[in-house]
Amino acid sequence: MKRMVNSFDPSKGSTDLTPDEAALLARRQRVLGSLAPVFYEHPVHIVRGEGAHLFAADGTDYLDCYNNVAVVGHANPHVREAVADQLTRQDTHTRYLQDEVIDYAERLLATFPDRLDHVAFTNSGSESNDLALRMARTFTGHRGVVVTGNAYHGITSLVSSISPSFGTGLPLAPFLVAVPIDDVLKKPDGTFDDPAAASAARAELVVRFEAAFAKLHDAGYGVSAVLLDQIFSSDGVLPGATGWVADVADAVHKAGGLLIADEVQSGFARTGERFWGFRRHMADADIVTMGKPMGNGIPTGAVVYKHDIGDTFAACTRYFNTFGGNPVSMRAAGAVLDEIEARELQRNALETGDYIAVEITRLLADAPRFGGIRHAGLFIGIDILDGDDSRTPDPDAAARIIAALRDRHVLISGSAADGSSLKLRPPLVFSRADADRLLTELAAITPLFE
Amino acid sequence: MKRMVNSFDPSKGSTDLTPDEAALLARRQRVLGSLAPVFYEHPVHIVRGEGAHLFAADGTDYLDCYNNVAVVGHANPHVREAVADQLTRQDTHTRYLQDEVIDYAERLLATFPDRLDHVAFTNSGSESNDLALRMARTFTGHRGVVVTGNAYHGITSLVSSISPSFGTGLPLAPFLVAVPIDDVLKKPDGTFDDPAAASAARAELVVRFEAAFAKLHDAGYGVSAVLLDQIFSSDGVLPGATGWVADVADAVHKAGGLLIADEVQSGFARTGERFWGFRRHMADADIVTMGKPMGNGIPTGAVVYKHDIGDTFAACTRYFNTFGGNPVSMRAAGAVLDEIEARELQRNALETGDYIAVEITRLLADAPRFGGIRHAGLFIGIDILDGDDSRTPDPDAAARIIAALRDRHVLISGSAADGSSLKLRPPLVFSRADADRLLTELAAITPLFE
Structure with a gap:
């Protein structure tokens, strides 16, 4: 298997540790064991x-x-005050009528194009991507999934099986095709300021994704979704050739599948130009997933979707997430939006x-x-x-x-x-x-x- | 598909709503749509x-x-103070050395038998059950899963596919066998105070589970795990014939599989007699999953396991959960243990x-x-x-x-x-x-x- 980049290797140890650090690492090893990676040879x-x-x-x-x-920001006072205030009130689930989840949902959806008009709440980016794929498969009736060559989309059974970045220790899903993009987009001139170069890159990438769709079609899976991190973080950070994601969206729609924009890394103003990464590419995303920055550390995630996708899913099964949309997470998420706006963080x-x-x-x-x-x-x-x-x-x-x-x-x-x-x-x-x-x-x- | 028990039906509406309630329900419907069930005809x-x-x-x-x-308790002041205090400090992830996750891990593991000696943190019971099954499958090399007749184990793609309680709208996993238990355990005398009746029930249930193992063996899947909610909440609440889970644990071990105790509902002192439900049955659980009550509403979950299971898994893949074990969730979880102990809630x-x-x-x-x-x-x-x-x-x-x-x-x-x-x-x-x-x-x- 592939070890995490920049991780401490317990078998090698470290000569730089203070006695306190060594003692803490030993305690950590005893209870968290080998499943818990730590950064740095000297953590x-x-x-x-x-x-x-x-x-x-x-x-x-x-x-x-x-x-x-x-x-x-770490230890943000505005987030702390919102969380502490809500904890004086209550923190039950969304099966009662509650203001907090509705207030935040309306505010979040206002950052999206009108056609992305509904939201379901989760507790993490992994849960969001897992739900998005379940929705896409139910809506399209297809099973195949396409991602990028070194994609990472999370840690549930399903999303880890479509994440090539985990290496070869566990098999990937048989219904997955991973399309390399870094050889095209990881150029010294990553901005693709030259329109001809950008256009050539876009054309090359669409050809590759169309080949992936054909492969899944021929294998009997069809294409349920192309799932794309909108900054391609694990592929090497690839913001260039803006617009190629829009081309892939058009292509996957023709192939009967959906575009899922994974905004766990690229969302919430991170990329500067737009609030969401897929908007940099002007792509017609059908489902958008988010997590990490949404609550500034209080666990929360979301899946934003075109409502007909959710209606089809809801006609087949229930989805109730106990913690998803809980008032404390919603208040934290609202405080994050407050801060992004008030401090002009985009x-x-x-x-x-x-x-x-x-x-x-x-x-x-x-x-x-x-x-x-x-x-x-x-x-x-x-x-x-x-x-x-x-x-x-x-x-x-x-x-x-x-x-x-x-x-x-x-x-x-x-x-x-x-x-x-x-x-x-x-x-x-x-x-x-x-x-x-x-x-x-x-x-x-x-x-x-x- | 099966609607949630006791849920509001938007197609029928309700004649009891106040204007404020009707307005809130309409706003809710516009943003959360059909995927978000609400309790009661009059929410x-x-x-x-x-x-x-x-x-x-x-x-x-x-x-x-x-x-x-x-x-x-709702709006518990001790939990609030712990969370607010931690939010003045920091809330990053476990890839740095941090005291909070280690302190809580040691405290949590002290509530378990010595052989359950390691823990991985998640954000929900669903993520916990999903991870537990991945670990069991990797450790055993088998794929089959056995649950009870109307089991519910969560909402990821994998765990929802082994949860018969969702009904027939989406197919269950082909590697699943669901064993009915309610006809045996849902007796008017649910306590099985009569030793002969308890003994007969235990024997009958083991026969049924052994038949399930044989079926999965013959189908080429083998048995990776029996996954059992330790209070059988969705099967009708079935605490009786204490000890039958221990018998099933012995049987699944002979079949090359593991017992996963799902303590999302039954854990943290809920059942009164013991802190964990599987201990009521004196069962040799290999993996124990938890979620709901762990942080009193702050999202957090955990998977406690025998360390060789985790070591095998870690040799094949990484597991890093961004929010899992974050300091705020750990402080909330620690405050929950404080309160259970100080107020003698068991x-x-x-x-x-x-x-x-x-x-x-x-x-x-x-x-x-x-x-x-x-x-x-x-x-x-x-x-x-x-x-x-x-x-x-x-x-x-x-x-x-x-x-x-x-x-x-x-x-x-x-x-x-x-x-x-x-x-x-x-x-x-x-x-x-x-x-x-x-x-x-x-x-x-x-x-x-x-």
Whole structure:
């Protein structure tokens, strides 16, 4: 099986641990065992957070350039007040009439095109993708699913079986076709500013997806859905050739299937240009799934859908999710929307993301191991090469850079099937000062890019 | 498909709605659509809770005899303080070293036999059962699953496909065998105080499960797990013939499979006699799943397992659950354990449950529609008959009783495949005074039992 990028390996251990860290790791191992991965050869012991900063037990201030759950900032006071207030009221389920779930549902749907007019609530992105696929299969009557080459869509039995990023330790679903996209979209010029190049990339990708549909058709499965992370986080962060998802949506509709936009990573203003990633591509998504940033850490997720899809599903089965849409999660989610609006975090994502991309390009343009930077808003991927003229991806060099930044108190991680890309996706409250600190620390380790 | 027991039917509407309720239902329908069931022909609009009481928008105090999530009481101040305190600190995931998840994991595992020595955290009972089945299948190398006749185990694609209680609208899994148990265990004497009767019931049930294992073996699936709700909530609440689950555990082990104890409903002191339902049966469970009451409404769940099962799974794949084990959920869960211990809620479940069962029997013993009462602690099932000598179950009479109690401001619901049993499972803080109020209101509707 494939180990998590940038994970602590208990069989190797670490020579850097303090006695307290070693004791905590040993306790952790005794109760959580081998199923619970930890980041870094020298794991970080976190006790407190604020804004885009996480503080270790020894007081060290780590700059958080990685965590896309605490989107409005760690320990956000507005979220805390909303949650604490609701906990003075009540927190039962949606089988009673309640204001909180309706108020939030109306507010969430207002961020979507009119045709995406209904919502079901879940507790995680995994539950959302699982439900979306069940709905798509029931609505279309088909079973086949198409994803990207190194896709990750979650951890239920169904969604893990359509997530090639888990590696080969457990079999993937027989009704899955995974379409590689990184060879087309992971170009040094990830923006595809050249219209001809963008157009060629779009055409090439549609051909590949149409071939996948034909394969599933011939195998007797048909196509229920193309499920696409709208920033392609695990494929290496691939925001480019804007519009290709719209082309694939048109193609899958012709093949009798649906487009499910997985916005667990790309949603809630992260990509700067639009509130939702699929809107960057102007794609006609039929179902949209979300999770991670929705409640700033209070577990909650959602599936937004065209109502006829839900009506067909509801005619066949019930769906009641005990915690889904509970008032505390809804109040937390509402507070997240408040903060995104009041603090103009979508604009911040756009401007700070662009600033970081420009400055990193300026800093590393001539460094032989710098393979290019791609970003949309505050979702950033950087390719690391072996430094030769061959431009070969170098996962080991990427791992060294991630570890060196950790030792300089900057938290990032990796991406791509081979782990050769750096992945940065900080809380959206990431300020210009935070960005400058990131750039300063990157400048201090430029020898690792030589 | 089967509608939820005791659900509002939008196609029929309700003549009892106030203008405010009608407006809220209309808004709800517009955004949540047909996928979101609501209780009662006249839904209840809840705005506040305290202890075992839920308060409607018009101020009415409803006695909550149904909700097993807010186990330490609605709007519990100790849970609120723990959550609010943690939200001043931080709420990131378990890939950093954190105290909260380790502290809680140690405390949770201390409630289990030594052999159940590891835990993985999820966000719901559905995610827990889904993960447990993935682990069982990977560990055993088999695919087959055995459940009870009207089992409900959750809403992911996998666990809904092994939940016969959803009805026939979507196909069940081909690798499933559902074993009826209610004809054996739903006796008027649900306690099986007669040792000979208990022994005969145990023997009969083991024969049935062994036949299921043989069927899965012959079909080429083998048996990965028997998955059993430890109070058999959706089968009609069946606590009797204590020990039969242990017999089935021994049998499934011989067949190469595991016993998964689903404690989503029966766990956390609910059944009074033991903290976990499977311990009432002295069963050698290999994996134990939990959810609903764990965080008193803050979404959280867990899978407790013998470590070799997790090690095998971890050798094949990763499992990282973004929200699973997050510090806020862990602090909420810790506060729930605090309250169960400090307020002796297990003892209260036992004593108050026994009191209610004795008094209801006294009240209804001679009523022709009273078919018997079964309970373990504060999980209570009452069978409703048509009142003739035939002792035929009567779902319509059960529905009338549920609605009449709602109109007298007492919340309960139904159970069993045909909906002919009443289901009561109040918050564990349910007091003697609460019980007396329930009994008074039941006494007021005894004509419905005639």
